[in-house]
Amino acid sequence: MNQPDILNISSYLFVPLPDAAALRDRLHERCLADGLKGTILLAEEGINLFLAGPAGTVRGFVDWLRRMDGRFAALEPKESWSASQPFRKMLVKVKREIIRMDHPAIRPAEGRAPAVDAPTLHRWLAQGHDDAGRPVVTLDTRNAFEVDHGTFEGAIDWRIGKFTEFPPALRAHKSELAGKTVVSFCTGGIRCEKAAILMREEGIENVYQLEGGILKYFEQTDGAHYRGGCFVFDEREVLASDLSAPGTASSATEDR
Known part of the structure; x- marks a missing residue:
């Protein structure tokens, strides 16, 4: 059986990102240039990402992200495959929390x-x-x-x-x-x-x-x-x- 064409990854990392707003445009530009689709959420507490595209492109983006900023070196994406692109667009957003709990003492x-x-x-x-x-x-x-x-x-x-x-x-x-x-x-x-x-x-x-x-x-x-x-x-x-x-x-x- 042939391997499906689209690699899907999900990953998150709790790491201080006081410059989340500045990172947004750089990550969005790179994803668009690579033709990736999905969602990246950035907040002061970290990053949460869901991306899909050709395997080499997706893995290449993760490698670039780790090299570009050492704070992302510990990202360990989980992988799955699909026959078609499961996302319709590419979004990079800055949020108050990458997963909202409304409990600021949890860091x-x-x-x-x-x-x-x-x-x-x-x-x-x-x-x-x-x-x-x-x-x-x-x-x-x-x-x-x-x-x-x-x-x-x-x-x-x-x-x-x-x-x-x-x-x-x-x-x-x-x-x-x-x-x-x-x-x-x-x-x-x-x-x-x-x-x-x-x-x-x-x-x-x-x-x-x-x-x-x-x-x-x-x-x-x-x-x-x-x-x-x-x-x-x-x-x-x-x-x-x-x-x-x-x-x-x-x-x-x-x-x-």
Whole structure:
């Protein structure tokens, strides 16, 4: 079977960018010159990007970005493929947050919560506990409509409508997490990173974020313990556990 022509990448990095507005035009110009499509969000707290195009061009842009500014050296894109371009235009925007939580004390660039990689979570879920013998629960930090397309078996889902609802939902349900190892997860890692930091600040001791989110779990495991697909914010709509896209959609938003 031939490899689909379009490489899709998603990546984010929490890193101080006080010059986000100045970076916007430079990144937009380069993307247009390369013929790339997608969305790049910049904020004082970091960068969040979703791009698609020919593989050499997409990877070349990431290499250029790392060389152009050493603050982006740690970017590690997650990759998937599609037969057609899933984005309609190229947007580079400056926002207050690259993922809005409305909780300014949460600053991941100053220190992350512990992370668990996909193979380790896969093993924990198979054995029913973590390596210390504690029961493991997965906490879906995505919006309810995303969860409805697929999630981990038995995942906690507080049916939030947008990520700014996560802090009050956590405070309402915090007692349910006591004594358990909690693994927060989302599409690509950005929301569950902020969520894990908040949970630790709220006094929940055994908290991890799933490194790379659902997409990295699909990439590094056989997808066991996950049911359904993963909603993505482009015209592919939902990715299966083999990162293929069985259908398309025409709408997209930025609350990833």
